[in-house]
Amino acid sequence: MNLKNKTVVITGGSEGLGFSLAKKFSSLGANIHIISRNKNKLDKAVESIGLNIIGHMADVSNTSDIERITSEIGEVDVLINNAGVWIEGLITDNSVEEISTAIDINLKGVIYTTKAFLSKLLEANEAHVLNIISTSGFKGRANQSVYAAAKFGVSGFTQALEEDLIDTNVKVSGFYPGGMNTTLFQKAGSSKGGSDWMDTDKVAELIAFMIEQDATMVIDHVVLNKRKTKTSN
Ligand SMILES: NC(=O)c1ccc[n+]([C@@H]2O[C@H](COP(=O)([O-])OP(=O)(O)OC[C@H]3O[C@@H](n4cnc5c(N)ncnc54)[C@H](OP(=O)(O)O)[C@@H]3O)[C@@H](O)[C@H]2O)c1
Numbered sequence: 668m669n670l671k672n673k674t675v676v677i678t679g680g681s682e683g684l685g686f687s688l689a690k691k692f693s694s695l696g697a698n699i700h701i702i703s704r705n706k707n708k709l710d711k712a713v714e715s716i717g718l719n720i721i722g723h724m725a726d727v728s729n730t731s732d733i734e735r736i737t738s739e740i741g742e743v744d745v746l747i748n749n750a751g752v753w754i755e756g757l758i759t760d761n762s763v764e765e766i767s768t769a770i771d772i773n774l775k776g777v778i779y780t781t782k783a784f785l786s787k788l789l790e791a792n793e794a795h796v797l798n799i800i801s802t803s804g805f806k807g808r809a810n811q812s813v814y815a816a817a818k819f820g821v822s823g824f825t826q827a828l829e830e831d832l833i834d835t836n837v838k839v840s841g842f843y844p845g846g847m848n849t850t851l852f853q854k855a856g857s858s859k860g861g862s863d864w865m866d867t868d869k870v871a872e873l874i875a876f877m878i879e880q881d882a883t884m885v886i887d888h889v890v891l892n893k894r895k896t897k898t899s900n
Contacts, residue, residue, distance in 0.1 A: 668744065672697070672698065673745060674697065674744050675699050675700070677689055677747045678701075678780055679701075680701025680703060680749070681701060682849070682850065683849035683867055684871065685701065688871045689712065690716060693718070697719070702780075709722035743784055744794050745795045746784045746794075747799065750772065753854070754769040755814065755852075769814065773821070792836060795837065796838070800821050800843045801844060802845045803818045825839060839887065843888070846864040847864055863893075864893060
């Protein structure tokens, strides 16, 4: 898809990978809509990108928020389900509320947002739903069972949706990154992450390449990792 003048909706576009995606798609001439909960961060992101970007305050796990945003936006060509939160620890350490919030945002948020935007995507000439998953969406690791449950769920949703939409104009892709240098973990009180983790601006280049493929081809599943060293695992 040639992204010039196309409309791209990015959930969680105010920081981290979502913000890098907003910058990248804006540089390709697309009209951007970013969705997130914190107004200050949203305003800052919109101001920093400047042209052809609108910020929408909404929680992806709240269906009425998402319905409202859908009605505020006209045509949509690309939906990137990127918003997410980190949760770690044994399930005995996770409260029922924490588990519920993580599943609501990381799994149900992707399903609700896709459901809300699908009729607009089906009306476009060419359209694409791209879900930001995680390597935790195909490999269960210690201390992240709830996060993995949500991300495995998004992986299954993505694969099945691709089949459901196979005869339509809407492509569906899953993107599975390893660790990226964002404040995702820090905000959840975790010590994970670091400046040697993947740079989101570079990751965004690859995601743009996935969307830019012409209508006859789809890059449907991509795993991207930082190269391992002898001392890392
Ligand atoms: N960082 C990594 O190492 C890594 C690795 C693999 C996969 N991922 C996945 O990649 C995606 C982006 O992660 P990131 O590291 O860029 O995270 P980030 O820097 O923490 O950014 C997350 C974004 O999502 C928004 N958000 C969170 N909950 C939301 C909600 N309920 N409704 C709307 N927006 C919401 C945040 O804004 P507000 O808080 O203001 O709403 C923010 O804009 C996530 O799905 C994450 O699970 C990350």
